[in-house]
Structure formats: C-alpha cells, structure tokens
Amino acid sequence: MRFGRSGKLSPRYVGPYKVLDRVGPLAYRLALPPALSRIHNVFHVSQLRKYVSDPSHILEDQPIEVKENLSVEEVPLRIVDRKDQxxxxxxxxxxxxxxxxxxxxxxTWELEEDMRNRYSYLFDQGIVAI
Structure with a gap:
C-alpha cells in the first residue's frame, strides 16, 4: 500500500498511530487521522511495523510571550543563510x-525584498551569519 504521491517515491509506511484494539489473532484496529478516512482501519500484522522511538521526534517545550490580547508577535532574530533561485x-x-x-x-526561507522592506534593521546592522 502506498500513501501520498503516486509512484516509487511515495512513502510505504505512515504513522505512528495508536492501536485501538485487537480484532483477531492477526489483525489490529488503528486510530487513523481524518486524512486517511477512506482507508479501512483494520490491518493485518504483516502490514504493520513496530514504532522505534527516536529523540528527534520529540518536540521541545519553549516559552512563548503572549500579549494581553492573546497574540504572539513573530520577530526575526537573524539571517542565517542566503540563496538565489x-x-x-x-x-x-x-x-x-x-x-x-x-x-x-x-x-524559514523568505524573499529578501520583503524582509528588507519589513525588517531593514537586519541588513543595516550586518546581522548576516553565513
């Protein structure tokens, strides 16, 4: 079974998903997201792979400064790299x-012209770390 794009570059496995219950001796019901609602949620064990924990999958909690009106202002810290397309x-x-x-x-990659117009101080102070 292939997911996403068609062809040989599409992912063979997606997930991880929670196992809801065991349906039979060799079948399990999974909690699939709404994007996969067209797929039956019961799978044979031969179609499943055990999830191996990876520290890069864990997101770190970072403090966010929230204003009184519950908005967050995203401000650029510095320019990390530059490229021409x-x-x-x-x-x-x-x-x-x-x-x-x-x-x-x-x-994120942003248009240099937009960043110069909105945040010119990044370019004026020479805060370019390449």
Whole structure:
C-alpha cells in the first residue's frame, strides 16, 4: 500500500498511530487521522511495523510571550543563510530567517525584498551569519 504521491517515491509506511484494539489473532484496529478516512482501519500484522522511538521526534517545550490580547508577535532574530533561485530569465534572492520563539532548525526561507522592506534593521546592522 502506498500513501501520498503516486509512484516509487511515495512513502510505504505512515504513522505512528495508536492501536485501538485487537480484532483477531492477526489483525489490529488503528486510530487513523481524518486524512486517511477512506482507508479501512483494520490491518493485518504483516502490514504493520513496530514504532522505534527516536529523540528527534520529540518536540521541545519553549516559552512563548503572549500579549494581553492573546497574540504572539513573530520577530526575526537573524539571517542565517542566503540563496538565489534562478528561474528562466530572473534570479530571485531568498534569505533564511531564524524567528523568535522558534528553534534554529525551524528557520524559514523568505524573499529578501520583503524582509528588507519589513525588517531593514537586519541588513543595516550586518546581522548576516553565513
């Protein structure tokens, strides 16, 4: 059974999902998300794999400053990297931005022009760590 995209690059296994109960000697009922509602939720043991715990799967709790109106302001901390995406006749510059209240691995690629317009101080002070 293949999930997601069609073809050989689609994932063979998705999950992990909670086992709800044992239906028979070799079948289990799983708690599937709504995105997989078209799939029957009872699987033979040959189609299941044991979940192996991995520390990278655990999300760390980070303190977030919430304002009185319950909004959170995302402010860029620094520019981590820069790249140019080349299209047919244009080159589009991007910068990788590390945001407050986010881990460094959650940095996002943003258009350099937008970041210069909204957060020019990042470029004025030379806060570019490449």
């Amino acid at each position: 080349v299209l047919r006749r244009r080159t589009i510059p991007y910068v990788k931005v590390q945001w407050t209240n986010h881990a460094p691995r959650e940095a």
